[in-house]
Amino acid sequence: MTVSSPDRIRLRRAVEALRSGVPSWDAVAALGSGQPEVEDRFSAMLNDVGSGRAGGGPLGLLLGGGFGAGKSHVLTHLGHLALDARFVVSTVVISKETPLHDPAKVVRAAVESAVAPGRLRGAVAEAAAALDPDTPAYAAFSRWLAAPGSAVDERFAASLLVHERLRGGEAPEGDETVDAVVRFWSGDPMRTSDLRRALKAVGAAGLYSFGSISARELARQRLRFLAGLFHAAGHAGWVVFFDEVELIGRYSLLQRGRSYAEIARWMGSDAADRTPLVGVLAMTDDFEAAVLAASGKDDRAALPARLRAKQTPEWDETATLAEAGMRHIERDLVALTPPDAAELDRAYATLKRLHGEAFGWSPPDVPGLERLGATRMRQYVRAWINEWDLVRLDPTYTPVTDTVAIRSDYREDAAWEDD
DSSP states (O other), X not given: OOOOHHHHHHHXXXXXXXXHTOOOHHHHHHHOOSOHHHHHHHHHHHHHHHHTOOOSEEEEEEEEEOTTSSHHHHHHHHHHHHHHTTEEEEEEEOSSSSOTTOHHHHHHHHHHHOBBTTTBSOHHHHHHHHOOTTSHHHXXXXXXXXXXXXXXXXXXXXXXXXXXXXTTOSOHHHHHHHHHHHHHHHTOOOOHHHHHHHHHHTTOTTSOOOOOOOHHHHHHHHHHHHHHHHHHTTOOEEEEEEEOGGGGGGSOHHHHHHHHHHHHHHTTTTOOSEEEEXXXXXXXXXXXXXXXXXXXXXXXXXXXXXXXXXXXXXXXXXXXXXXXXXXXXXXXXXXXOOOOHHHHHHHXXXXXXXXXXXXXXXXXXXXXXXXXTTOOHHHHHHHHHHHXXXXXXXXXXXXXXXXXXXOOOOOOOGGGOOO
16 A cells, blocks of 8 residues: 555654654554443443533543553543544643642643644634524523522623623724633633623623632632533533543642542532533552552541641541542542453554554564563553564564563652642
8 A cells, every 4th residue: 555755754653652652643543442441431421421411510530550551542542532522622641730739730731732623722712712692502501600509600600791792893802801701711810800891891790799719719610611611612521631640649748638639529529510521530550559558658547637637628628528539549440451462463463554554664573572461552562663663674683672660659759849
């Protein structure tokens, strides 16, 4: 089969992504996930959200696997499924810059990475432009925002009304206000005085009352609002993927407590309203033993008391949710299945074809690694690709690949402290 130059470049990028262990869309599309149970559970969640059968709050899925087991690859594959099901998709990689315990930074990362069906970037602006007040979905969204006891602050209902009445107008100041509203939805601050001024301009002065709200709570509510916004704009909802969640083990004890609480919220333990929001969190499968158990940091026993010792309602709530988050890690983590012989044969054949098309040759069979239960999929993939590269450069060479085990590091890092 003749491969065009643009396609060959795309295929080579896929090969390089697989070699480095950073899955690209093209590479994942070629290989699939090899995790049918995870796919089935995830698809069922999407169906529940899309059909309105989901209960209150977000739905969550917690995935576990060893280093190199393919967690990032699986998340990317699930992202394909979600986009095909008309969901907006975001990926948040936990790091020092994006700590799980800081909802405002999580929202910012989720908005910046959001991709709408059709692989469209700028998903919030795209959704805002697609809103149609005459549709049933928009009407339902407006009713949800305005309902007594709504789970989101009145600032969101007020800003939606301002957006509805000012967009498409001829006055330049109207366009500026609409842009400010969309930026507010995306995570930027918006002064209450500016929002009141905009309400007055559209004849809605005094219609809303704005109390004080913490930045953390506003960010959590923004997640629910945006999921509803995407749905009102014609999408099925919003899926947020979290990768490298195990890095919370390097936070200070209080930050770990807040992080467990956020896991509980994403898993639905803090649910009070129905919202088309799905969270999928991936972490290493040794986290429980290394961080929660008495053999490790003993967070399960020690952390709740330390949080409640703060003797404030906020920390009491955090302690309760942190306990729920740790229970989710202990009980609800879905372990990725190691590849069996059939899956390895399928992956090998797919990669052999991919490498051949990418570099315009007919790759011979290579030995790769011995098939052992402890060997990770990433190790197999990297060994095959490297061995084909070497043989392509020197057909007489017989490659031999060795592996080195890498352990997860859960030592607290003071550089990550931001409290």
